[in-house]
Amino acid sequence: MSILKNIIPAFDWLSTYNKKDLSGDISAGLIVAVMLIPQSMAYAMLAGLPPVIGLYSSTIPLLIYALFGSSRQLAVGPVAMVSLLVFTGVSTLAEPGSQAFISYTLLLSLMVGVIQLAMGLFRLGSLVNFLSHAVISGFTSAAAIIIGLSQLKHLLGVDLEKGQNVFLLLWDAIQKMSKTHPITFIIGLLSMILLLVFKRILPRFPGPLLVVALATFTVYFFGLNQSGVKIVGEIPSGVPSFSLPGFSMESIGTLLPIALTISFVGFMESIAVAKAIASREKYKINSNQELNALGLANIVGSFFSSYPVTGGFSRSAVNYQAGARTGLASIITVAIIIVTLLFFTPLFYYLPKAVLAAIVMVAVFGLIDIQEAIHLFRVKSTDGWTLLTTFFATLTLGIEKGILFGVALSLLLFILRSAKPHTAELGYVEEQNIYRNIQRFPEAQTFPQTLILRVDASMYFANMSFLEEIIRKKLEEKPDTKQVILDFSGVNDIDAVALDILQELMDNYKQAGIDFRIAAMKGPVRDLAERAGWKEKFGKNIAYPTVKQALEILH
Incomplete structure (x- = not known):
């Protein structure tokens, strides 16, 4: 039974279900359904699909x-974000709303x-950690604007420029404002006002x-x-039937x-x-189990006319506030x-259709997070600029290229930061009986x-040249130096190339009359150093537990 609970978590809450939770679950289930029916149709329309596909996507998955x-x-x-991504990707292959478009979407x-x-089975849930919060926030805010403005054609009742460039849109x-259908615009505007009030x-x-x-x-x-107001029209009755998505290597x-x-975004x-x-x-939330669940929901859903789904912010909040206790x-x-x-x-x-457009616009404009940008600039300007860069890249390049730009920017910043690690010269602070950064503690x-x-x-191959340069400059500033003590208390890992470069560095300076000692080396780093033959070569010089003990040998 425990194995089944690990594979299918529902067995856990079903086997221990508390009748006191029933009223909350019924209330939440009803409220979310009432919210989801119009929302799912609106998001399907955003994805370029018939509204009924939105309803289908709200069943089996x-x-x-x-x-x-x-x-x-x-x-x-x-959800809005995934819906626009679906439209972006599939509209290059087929006309939105056509049978071919639906087939590609499935x-x-x-x-x-x-x-x-696959990500869940191979336990790759942690991969999303490589996308910084600043990138996600910038991307989400820009995508919300793109999504909202994409609904202008339904709100105004006119055909507008296709594509994701908001400036062209x-x-x-503006050029077609005079062609606005007045009744459609009034219906959409009043709908937005009512939705905001509620x-x-x-x-x-x-x-x-x-x-x-x-x-x-x-x-x-x-x-x-x-009188010209565009309506949804006939929506087929009945539950989605089983069907196989069309396969072709070219379309894949x-x-x-x-x-x-x-x-990733979902x-x-x-x-x-x-x-x-x-x-x-x-x-606790198991990120790999979440990937398994979402993966299975999309796989099984694709056989029952569902387009890609994921967990939504607003609906989940409503579900929780309405009293949901279990699945x-x-x-x-x-x-x-x-x-x-x-x-x-x-x-x-x-x-x-103007009402569905209003539902989408009101839902997504809440994702524009100005306060987060202000907060990031106040705490660390680099993260603030990262947010703004991703924001404008997404607005100008589009959703798909915007997120790829954000991923590349996240990785680039990670590499740049790790290539120039913080390195501090230490001095002894007598009052605290500890060694501190002399820039922060001038009395040290x-x-x-x-x-x-x-x-x-x-320490790894990419940041060793930076560390070499730091050591060289410090020794130039202190020409009488005879010993260098490296505090490794902040070093959690080191690669083979870094070990070789550091060994060569210590050998070269030894010939110049400067000895190196290493203190506070952690176990995993010490194991790597010993496998590289450092124990035999350097002996006690790499094995001091603390900076104080390394210094006592010298003074």
Whole structure:
């Protein structure tokens, strides 16, 4: 049974289910379903898909995640960011809304699932840590603007420039402002105002569904669709049937970059909100199990007409606040959406597309985080500039290239930082009986013939030339130096190349009459040094437990 619980976490909460949690799960399941029905249709339209695909994507994938996910409150389904990425990747292959477009999207969902499942099985959940928070924040804010502005065509009722360049889109919108369809614009604007009011005053109230109902009734009663207001039209009734996504090596190769992007972006969005809720509820999230669950949800969903899904910020927050205690809440959500698909899809026939656009715009503009940029600039300007650079790169280059730029920038900054590790000259602070950085503690006592340096990073081939230069400059500043003590208390790892370079450095300076001693070398580093033959070559000179003991031998 314990093995089954590890594979299918639902067995854990099902076997110990507390009846006291039932009312919360039912309430949350109902509220999320009411929220998800209009939202999923809106996001499907954003992805270039028929609205019913959004409803399909809110059934089987949610059920699979409820069984395999390690989060008890995460609400999985269509989200804005992934929807725009789907549109970006698939629209290069087929016309949005066409049967070919749908076929490619289902294949993309399968690919995303396979990638996420593979990452989970090979325990690669930690890979997302290489994307800095600054990059994620900049990318998310820019993507929110792109997503919001992409809905202008539905809000204004005019065809606008295709593509993700927001500047061209805005210029096209300004030029065509005179062609705006007044009734469509009024419906969209009033919908946005109502949604914002509900979001601020009654966040738990199903505002989107009420707005959808009011707008649909208004269009039907006044026949506004005859006056040029674009409506959703007929939505097929019934649950999604089993079907195989179309396969071709050419389309797989074309979709691979966007599949990788969705896999990472979707997982990051999901794991962030899952961990935030789990920390409040005092339980652990298994990132690799989350990848397994999302992967299986997308794989199985692709066989039932689902496009890629992930955990959503707003829905998960609502699910949690509404009282969800276990995955049963998501199962209840699925049941309600299936009932809707079976019996109530005709009610959405007169739903204006401007309302779905308003739902998307109100949802995503909350992701624009100005406060985070201010905070990063105040704490560390480098991170602030990283956020802004990623933000403008995403706005100008587009979603897919923007995230790739952010990944490259994260890795570049990581390499640059590790290539120039912090190195401090130490002196003795008598009051504290400890050795401190003399730049921060000017009163620290230094020694005329001894240089004490502390390296605060792992040592590898790329940062050794920097360390060599630091040592050379320090010795030039102290020409009477006879001994150098290296404090390795901050060195957690060292590679073979760094060991060879450091050994050569110590040998060369020894010929110049300067001896090296190493203090506070950690066990794993000491093991590597011994395998390199340092114990026989340098003996006690590399084995001092503390800087103080290394210094006592000399003074």
